Amino acid sequence: MTADTNLSRYRHWLCKNLIWAACVVVVVCAGCVRRRMTVRTSPPGATVSIDNQMIGTSPAATSFVHYGTREFRIEKDGYRTEVIRRKIKPPWYEWPGIDFFSETLWPGELRDERIIDVQLAPKELEPAEDLMNRADTLRNQSKAGIITAPP
Numbered sequence: 001m002t003a004d005t006n007l008s009r010y011r012h013w014l015c016k017n018l019i020w021a022a023c024v025v026v027v028v029c030a031g032c033v034r035r036r037m038t039v040r041t042s043p044p045g046a047t048v049s050i051d052n053q054m055i056g057t058s059p060a061a062t063s064f065v066h067y068g069t070r071e072f073r074i075e076k077d078g079y080r081t082e083v084i085r086r087k088i089k090p091p092w093y094e095w096p097g098i099d100f101f102s103e104t105l106w107p108g109e110l111r112d113e114r115i116i117d118v119q120l121a122p123k124e125l126e127p128a129e130d131l132m133n134r135a136d137t138l139r140n141q142s143k144a145g146i147i148t149a150p151p
Helices: 003-028 098-105 128-143
Strands: 032-042 047-050 053-057 060-063 068-075 082-088 109-119
Touching: 032 047, 032 068, 032 098, 053 060, 068 109, 082 109
Parallel strands: 032 109
Antiparallel strands: 032 060, 047 053, 047 068, 068 082
């Protein structure tokens, strides 16, 4: 065997092993995007639902996969129920085309954490006198055969 043949074999072996090593590095160091959404309320302790799925008591957190418009429903005794629609826009590294690199080839973990703060308003109770007057009016209308739509 000549020196050129040995050098050629060594280059071929080196090139093949470098390709395998690069593949192993890509698989082992594959990128990852962690998405987390946290809903905080003031006062805390409200029941939180996102897209009609309860996630817990505030402050409540959950992971998510897709971006877009979400519906948040926050309920707490003594407070008005809040229904909020919020558009969750993707960060630049999640734009179509770029997302392939950030989710598969980026060597490390990217975090996308969203915090939604909600101020709860106390529930306003109707005065008892107004409630009684409305009940009497409805009772008299039903006795007279008058049908009215509820308010």
